[in-house]
Amino acid sequence: MTTPTINRPSGGDRASLPLTTPQLPPIAPALSAGLAVGVAVLAGLLLSWSVVGMAVLAWLLAMVFLPTWSLLLEGRRKAVDRLVTALVWSTFALAMLPLLSLIWQVVAKGAPALSVEFFTYSMRNVIGEGGGIYHAIVGTFLITGLATLISVPIGVLAAIYLVEYSSEGKVAKAVTFLVDVMTGIPSIVAGLFAFALFVLIFGPGIRMGFGGSIALSVLMIPIVVRATEEMLKLVPDELREASYALGVPKWRTIVKVVLPTALSGIVTGITLAIARVAGETAPLLIIAGSATSLNWNPFSERMATLPVFIFSSITEQGRYPEAQTERAWGAALVLIIIVMALNLIARLIGRVFAPKTGR
Amino acid sequence: MAKSIDISDLDIYYGDFLAVQGVNMTVKARSVTAFIGPSGCGKSTVLRSLNRMHEVIPGARVEGKVVVGGQSLYDEGVDPVAVRRQIGMVFQRPNPFPTMSIYENVLAGNRLNAKRMKKDEADSIVERSLKGANLWEEVKDRLGKPGMGLSGGQQQRLCIARAIAVEPQILLMDEPCSALDPISTSAIEDLIHELKDDYTIVIVTHNMQQAARVSEETAFFNLKATGEPGHLVEFNSTSQMFTNPDEEATEAYISGRFG
Ligand SMILES: Nc1ncnc2c1ncn2[C@@H]1O[C@H](COP(=O)(O)OP(=O)(O)OP(=O)(O)O)[C@@H](O)[C@H]1O
Ligand SMILES: [Mg+2]
Numbered sequence: 001m002t003t004p005t006i007n008r009p010s011g012g013d014r015a016s017l018p019l020t021t022p023q024l025p026p027i028a029p030a031l032s033a034g035l036a037v038g039v040a041v042l043a044g045l046l047l048s049w050s051v052v053g054m055a056v057l058a059w060l061l062a063m064v065f066l067p068t069w070s071l072l073l074e075g076r077r078k079a080v081d082r083l084v085t086a087l088v089w090s091t092f093a094l095a096m097l098p099l100l101s102l103i104w105q106v107v108a109k110g111a112p113a114l115s116v117e118f119f120t121y122s123m124r125n126v127i128g129e130g131g132g133i134y135h136a137i138v139g140t141f142l143i144t145g146l147a148t149l150i151s152v153p154i155g156v157l158a159a160i161y162l163v164e165y166s167s168e169g170k171v172a173k174a175v176t177f178l179v180d181v182m183t184g185i186p187s188i189v190a191g192l193f194a195f196a197l198f199v200l201i202f203g204p205g206i207r208m209g210f211g212g213s214i215a216l217s218v219l220m221i222p223i224v225v226r227a228t229e230e231m232l233k234l235v236p237d238e239l240r241e242a243s244y245a246l247g248v249p250k251w252r253t254i255v256k257v258v259l260p261t262a263l264s265g266i267v268t269g270i271t272l273a274i275a276r277v278a279g280e281t282a283p284l285l286i287i288a289g290s291a292t293s294l295n296w297n298p299f300s301e302r303m304a305t306l307p308v309f310i311f312s313s314i315t316e317q318g319r320y321p322e323a324q325t326e327r328a329w330g331a332a333l334v335l336i337i338i339v340m341a342l343n344l345i346a347r348l349i350g351r352v353f354a355p356k357t358g359r
Numbered sequence: 360m361a362k363s364i365d366i367s368d369l370d371i372y373y374g375d376f377l378a379v380q381g382v383n384m385t386v387k388a389r390s391v392t393a394f395i396g397p398s399g400c401g402k403s404t405v406l407r408s409l410n411r412m413h414e415v416i417p418g419a420r421v422e423g424k425v426v427v428g429g430q431s432l433y434d435e436g437v438d439p440v441a442v443r444r445q446i447g448m449v450f451q452r453p454n455p456f457p458t459m460s461i462y463e464n465v466l467a468g469n470r471l472n473a474k475r476m477k478k479d480e481a482d483s484i485v486e487r488s489l490k491g492a493n494l495w496e497e498v499k500d501r502l503g504k505p506g507m508g509l510s511g512g513q514q515q516r517l518c519i520a521r522a523i524a525v526e527p528q529i530l531l532m533d534e535p536c537s538a539l540d541p542i543s544t545s546a547i548e549d550l551i552h553e554l555k556d557d558y559t560i561v562i563v564t565h566n567m568q569q570a571a572r573v574s575e576e577t578a579f580f581n582l583k584a585t586g587e588p589g590h591l592v593e594f595n596s597t598s599q600m601f602t603n604p605d606e607e608a609t610e611a612y613i614s615g616r617f618g
Contacts, residue, residue, distance in 0.1 A: 238450065238454040239454055239457070241412060241450065243467070244439075245410065246447070246522070247443040247445075248472055249440045253471070256471050261457055
């Protein structure tokens with residue numbers, strides 16, 4: 001047997017490197033950005049450019065100023081670091097720009113429409129000013145709620161089958177493939193599917209809110225399956241083994257150990273799936289239709305929903321286009337608030353159910 | 360209560376990979392048997408085949424016979440769940456249930472099987488098991504706190520408490536002390552000494568002194584060569600194993616000379 005030899009550095013002839021190097025002041029990025037903006041505005045004013053032109057120029061200048069300054073003072077490695085950091089920040093800002101301006105638009109145009117009447121009245125017998133979206137809010141909650149009731153059991157059980165029981169056989173591969181295909185189904189096709197199904201059962205011209213729920217669950221199931229599958233896969237096998245070793249049968253292990261461990265992720269996934277389908281328009285337009293009055297019964301007659309309300313307010317403006325447009329923006333704001341609230345709830349739930357590690 | 364284990368011509372596979380070949384031995388009831396051998400020689404694999412935990416891994420299978428108290432474990436119609444209720448196991452890595460408190464972790468074996476019991480009965484099981492695993496003093500004031508909030512060694516003792524809370528007939532321990540300090544280790548060894556009056560215990564260990572201290576009999580596993588399946592080299596009483604082993608290879612391994 002040979003003992004491994006260790007390469008030792010040959011004594012004290014290594015020069016010790018200095019540990020401090022020159023550094024730009026902390027305000028350097030802000031300074032260069034300010035300088036770049038100043039130069040760009042000046043140049044833009046002189047050459048009478050548009051604001052967009054000035055912004056692009058300012059950005060380019062900032063991208064040159066800071067790294068150059070850094071290169072002169074701090075050396076190459078830090079200059080590259082500064083350049084890349086600046087690039088990352090600007091792409092981030094670019095990505096946020098449309099989102100922020102969208103939210104700004106919706107709030108600015110939608111907020112004036114909000115009033116007590118807006119939330120408590122339907123559009124029954126309303127011509128012109130006034131009226132509200134009560135019927136559409138009720139419809140959205142009923143239809144999405146029913147869709148959730150249908151999709152969650154199917155989706156979660158399918159994921160449990162895939163992860164816990166299938167042992168990656170042929171059936172599992174087929175199911176996974178179908179789920180993948182379903183994820184890509186255009187929502188209008190889901191609507192057509194539900195419509196065709198209900199025409200088959202109830203005859204032509206059928207409209208009901210429940211049909212919308214069916215269409216939405218076609219869209220929701222694959223999302224729920226995927227989210228649950230990922231969460232179940234994250235549960236370590238050691239926990240399952242610990243449970244088996246205590247003589248706990250498989251189904252009890254799944255119900256009492258695996259699902260609780262993955263619960264926060266699953267619930268988060270479900271909530272995000274709800275948020276995702278709550279804004280669907282096309283399928284609801286086909287099968288749930290649009291209505292001006294309140295309908296609490298998802299199993300008969302047309303039922304209004306927020307997205308469809310927005311759509312028809314814009315497309316059927318009639319003699320009072322301002323009122324219609326304002327209500328559309330108001331409904332859009334409410335829809336965004338609902339979706340955001342769902343996202344927040346998902347986070348909260350995730351935190352509440354997360355496995356506890358602290359003391 | 361305790362039962363003996365008869366192993367004959369046991370071959371253990373992971374898919375097509377033959378991990379352990381041709382094991383024959385008899386583990387006596389009410390005694391401690393130690394498994395020793397170099398890493399990767401199949402100690403854990405053999406241990407897991409004794410309570411049908413091996414087949415939990417996809418593609419894993421076993422050929423041969425394991426007879427516990429006269430009953431063959433791998434006969435048709437034998438329910439692995441029933442087997443595991445009688446043959447408890449402590450794993451190489453601690454694995455408390457993250458969603459459960461310390462209290463619930465100890466009772467997991469009972470609770471997960473929906474066994475009904477009164478509060479004071481449950482309390483006494485928890486106290487007895489935690490005392491048995493030498494953890495009681497450290498956690499008695501925070502039984503409601505999550506089991507994952509304990510240190511690694513405490514978690515391992517929690518897992519031991521969980522395993523003995525269901526009072527199995529046989530206790531399989533896979534390196535239960537590898538994450539423990541000397542004090543906890545000696546507490547576990549004391550525990551093993553106490554338990555062996557009622558239980559049959561099989562313990563995997565890399566610690567020769569530990570094997571010598573706690574076990575009556577020792578099994579030495581080895582690989583013929585890398586890539587070859589592991590096999591049982593020698594199975595003997597511990598005293599003979601450590602003083603005058605039959606096999607040259609055993610002597611070499613125990614005294615620290617390899618190859
Ligand atoms: N899940 C698995 N899938 C495939 N092969 C495995 C699996 N677990 C273990 N093996 C293989 O089986 C052989 C025996 O492994 P085992 O875990 O039983 O060794 P061990 O003696 O317990 O080692 P250690 O002392 O390191 O715990 C090794 O070659 C290992 O690579
Ligand atoms: Mg092992």
